[in-house]
Amino acid sequence: MKVAVIGAGTMGHGIAQVSAMAGYDVWMYDLSQEILNSAMSRIRDSLNKFYAKGVVKDVEQVISRIRPTASLEEALSGSELMVEASPEILEVKVDIFRKAERLSERGSVLATNTSSLPITEIADSINEKGRVIGLHFFNPPQLMKLVEVIKSVYTTDETLNMSLDFVNRLSKKAVIVKKDVPGFVVNRLLARLMNASCQLLEKNYASMIEIDSAVKYKLGFPMGVFELADYSGVDVFYLVFKAMKDRGFRGDVCPTFEKMFSEKKFGVKTGEGFYSYPGKGVYKKPEIPKEAGTGFDPWLVAAPEVGEAFWLMKTDTASESDIDTASMLGLGYPKGIVQMGREFGLENVKDRIKKMAEITGKEEYSYLLQFLE
Ligand SMILES: NC(=O)c1ccc[n+]([C@@H]2O[C@H](COP(=O)([O-])OP(=O)(O)OC[C@H]3O[C@@H](n4cnc5c(N)ncnc54)[C@H](O)[C@@H]3O)[C@@H](O)[C@H]2O)c1
Incomplete structure (x- = not known):
């Protein structure tokens, strides 16, 4: 099969x-x-690492299956x-x-890896709209197991099934996003966590280190919230959150993100973000002591994420098990976010969301509460 x-x-x-x-x-x-x-040289480097770990048996054989071409016609013909x-x-x-x-085979799948553009709008630009779907891989695709599979309003069952077969054959885990909502699943969850954390910082309710320490050591998240923003790029999150907001996501983008974006404080890649790094692109893990988070309740920033998960379920955008899979494989959480919320107690989750509403005065929190009723 030609891909x-x-x-x-x-x-x-x-x-x-x-x-x-x-x-x-x-x-x-x-x-x-x-x-x-x-x-091709990046691919070769990565394959050599897989070879050293015994994951790939024959690097040259894999390489021989990839034909690099600067002709779009050649790449697409018969794919x-x-x-x-x-x-x-969008225009590109x-x-x-x-x-x-x-140019491609009739009826074949036309997938986009977009993070923030509407799949439906891309589909609208062609005649056979049912062939278009979102296949949202995570960075780096070689290591990240998750792929969000996003249906537009036109996507046919055939396109969906062919896409799921493809993702399975890559040994990745597909979660189905049944509606083309801004941010799909993972970025919607992350937007709640990051904005809530940023708002508490702006209100001087908690410090960056307190929040990062508490989410890491009390909730078991793989990185602190600000540590993650720096690591993946403040610019990346700002642009995705802004695109989500522009498309109707109920939540403001925290002004600190906007300010850092305009000052080019993107994190690791610029050497300066929420934390400082030894140089541009030089990563050094920020020091986040365990004791720093003792006085901060991390559920203040995690509860809005649970609220968002319930929004996804109640609007029939994604199933509970897919949301939990997405939060474990896409965000590295020790358990699914819904499961974590249920174990903490939904009444407690609601209580923390109400507290966020009080602290910030933002209407997004009262909006979220209704989905937990
Ligand atoms: N980087 C991430 O973490 C990430 C994660 C998930 C999804 N995405 C999405 O994946 C897509 C690509 O992102 P990226 O980070 O790989 O970007 P990138 O800038 O690293 O790569 C884009 C590539 O497209 C090429 N290009 C430019 N114009 C083109 C054209 N007209 N036709 C074909 N190719 C063209 C560029 O030369 C470049 O090599 C975006 O839609 C992005 O939103 C990115």
Whole structure:
């Protein structure tokens, strides 16, 4: 089966690699031979690491399944599944989908890896709208097990089933996002956690270290909230949260994120974010002592996330088990966020959301409460 990966950057080269590792023949497109060479060398480096761990038996064989090409026509002609991983610009994606509709196999899947653009709007730009779907991989695709599979209003069952087969064959775990909502599942959960944490910081209710320590050591989250923002990029979260807000997500983007975005304090990549790093792109784990979080209740920032999970369930956007899977595989939580909320007690969750409403005066918290009734 021929898979076309369009865009060979951070995500595209990883998606091409995991597809080839699963046995697919992959055509990988980007604008120039230079970019493609760099993508191929990243793939080779990663495969060598997998080889050293015994995950891949024959690096050359996997490499031979990937054909880098700077011709979009060549990449798409006769492809049976496309994953588009081009820049987050609607016009660029629309142009690719129009060509893909014409050049690929009839009825084949046309998937986008977009983080924040509406899948339905991309589908609207072509005739056979039912072929379009979101396949949202996480960074790095070589290691992250989760893929959010997002239906647009047009996606056919056939497209959905072919996409689920593809994700399974990559040995990844698919969660189905039944409605094309801004932020899908993982970014909606994260937006609640990050905004609540940021609001408490702005209100001087708690310090960055207190919050980060408490979520790590009391809740068992893999990173502190601000530590994660720096690690993945304050710019990435700001742009995704802003796009979500613009599309109707009920919640303000915390002004501190906006300020840091405009000052280019993106975190690890710029050497300065919520924490400071030794240099641009030089990662040094921030010091977050366990005792620092003793006086802070991390459920103040986790409860809104549970509220969001109930929004997803009550609006029939995602199932409880898929939300729990997404929070464990996408965010590295020790248990699913719904399970954590249920174990803590939904009355306690509501109590913390009410407290957030009192502290911040934000209407998003009273909005969330109704979904926990
Ligand atoms: N980086 C992440 O953490 C992440 C995670 C999930 C989803 N995404 C989404 O994946 C997509 C790609 O993101 P990325 O981080 O890999 O970006 P990137 O900038 O690393 O890669 C994009 C690639 O697309 C190429 N490109 C530019 N114009 C093109 C065109 N007209 N046609 C085809 N390719 C073109 C660029 O040369 C570049 O190599 C975006 O939609 C993004 O929202 C990113």
